Amino acid sequence: MPEAIEPDDLFAMTGLSRGAPKDGFPDHEMFPQVAYEIVHDELLLDGVSRMNLATFCTTWADDYARRLMAESLDKNIVDKDEYPQTAELEQRCVRMVADLWHAPDPAAHVGTSTTGSSEAAMLGGLAAKFRWRARGGAGTPNFVCGPVQVCWEKFARYFDVEMRRIPLRGDRLTMHPEDIAAYCDENTIMVVPTFGQTYTGLFEDVAGISAALDDIEAKTGLDIPIHVDAASGGFLAPFCAPDLVWDFRLPRVKSINASGHKTGLAPLGAGWAIWRERADLPRELVFDVDYLGGSMATFNLNFSRPGGQAITQYYDFIRLGRRGYSRVQNEIYRVAQHLADGLGASGLFEMIHDGDPRRGITAVSWRLRETQDFNLYDLSDRLRSRGWLIAAYPLPADRDDETIMRAVIRHGFTRDMVDLLLADMDRCLTLLRKHPLGLTRAEAGGFTHSATAAVPADQIASAHG
Incomplete structure (x- = not known):
């Protein structure tokens, strides 16, 4: 057959x-x-990733970056003996980031690439816990923060550390320096300001928090370090607000984490953890491994991972340099401000963050000015029908009765795309006014209206990577 x-x-x-x-x-x-x-x-x-304005992560890369990622598909970054040049490029990136963040001696830095800022944040937290323990700390360690990304809740739960989250009060949407003293004690291993808050995009006042901790030390003798969660702001402020002091220029800042795959422009899976000096990373966190062909030090939470992200981050750094990053990042801020101007012109919205580079990241966040026949969940739902994903959610504890929206503007999102978004938003608002909530199907001309379910505030950040 x-x-x-x-x-x-x-x-x-x-x-x-x-x-x-x-x-x-x-x-x-x-x-x-x-x-x-x-x-x-x-x-x-x-969905179309570039129309997803809820994510903070890179959604555009040039052809050369894509080629390098493909060429590095088989390189395991942890195997430094077999892939020594990949390890060298990683260390060059660490020195460059340490220099960018004003480490006292970038050449004598200590740092590592990670799978993202969440892993980097946990490494910074573990180092703070081990330093506290080495000083004779006893009892339950704690750290103090404001509204934070979910990775800090994971750190607290996974590593038995109490998270003391300062609630929002009044018109405050960030952690304020004067609120810190009431939450610190001899078991506080660090204070974690967020330099680019997930909920609103706003920067927390790292310099003010450092000064408040100086006052606490003068009064009580407690020397409490700072770890800065600069997941998004770490690759923006150095180029667009260079005189804003938030980094290792403050002696109390012992470690910083950031996502290379957010405003660092690298592909997904790139993060960086940098310590002020070698003494700030306890030796107990470093493991020497000799079963991959040579002896090598590792202090990541995972082991094997691809080398392409660090390689491509190095490509970004040398392709753009300080001038190129300044040009690119400032243009993203201008696009964000164009969106804020368009939203403000509608008269419906009050801006929380309007894309000012001294106040926050390349994002726009807003609330409704007054009660309408629709809410922001309804608007988010209607925009999704046009392909746009823009998050609507409640603010954190003590302000969770208020709903806001936030759009994160990233490399590859243009002024023309903003105009398309604003036109679609106008169409959606017209539809929501024409068919307000409460109408029956017959009254709405066959269209029934369903608001998107509210997302709990403590889950907002989990989708950001």
């Missing part, structure tokens, strides 16, 4: 004549072009 001939046309091939495997490990193989088409077509159901 002659062997069956597979059709030439892809969509007539056997693997596409049935549904994709879903419930168990498949028994049979299929042609690679068929497997690719199945996965490719299913991913069409995902």
Whole structure:
């Protein structure tokens, strides 16, 4: 009996004549072009990442960055003996970031690349806990913060540290220096200001917090360090607000984390943890590994990971330099301000953060000025129908009765795209006014209106990476 001939046309091939495997490990193989088409077509159901203004992460990369990522697909960054030049590029990046953040001696730095700022933040927290323990700390360690990304809740739970989160009060949307003293004691391992807050995009006052801790030390003798969570602001302020003091220029700042894959312009999976000097990273956190071919030090939470992100971050650094980053980042701020101007012109919204580079990151956040026949969840829901994903959520504790929206503007989002967004927003607002909540299906002309469910404030940051 002659062997069956597979059709030439892809969509007539056997693997596409049935549904994709879903419930168990498949028994049979299929042609690679068929497997690719199945996965490719299913991913069409995902949103367009560049229209996702809820995420902080990189959604655009040039062709050279993509080539480097593809060429580095098989490089394990932890294997420094086998891939010594990848390790060298990582260390060059660490020195460059230490220099960018005004480390006292960037050449004598200590730092590492990570999978993102969440891992980097946990490393900074662990170093603070170990330093506290080495000083004779006893009892339950704690750290003090304002509204923070969910990684800090993970750190507290995973590593048995009490998180003392200062609640918002009055018109305050960030942690304020004068609130800190009431939350600090002899078991406080660090204070964590957020330099680019997840909820609003605003910078917390690191210099003011440092001065408040100086006063606490003068009165009580407690020497409490600062770890700055600069997940987004760490690659913005050095270029767009260079006179803003938030980094290692403050002696009390012992460590900083940032996401290379946010405003650092690197692909997803790039983060950086930098310590002020070697003594600030306890030796107990460093492991020497000799079973990959040579002895090497590692102090990451995970082990094997791809080297392409650090390699491509180095490409970004040398391609743009200080001047290029300043030009690119300032343009992103101008695009954010254009969005803020358009929203303000509607008269409906009050700006919380308008994209001012001295006040926060390249984001815009806003609230409704007064009660309407719709809320911000409704607006977010209608915008999603046009492909735009813009988060609406309640503020953190003690202000969680108030809902805001936030759009994060990133590299690759242009002024023209803002104009398209504003036009779509105007269409959505017109529709919401024409068909307000409470109308029956018949009264609404066949259109029923359903508000998106509220997202708990403590889950807002979990989607940001």
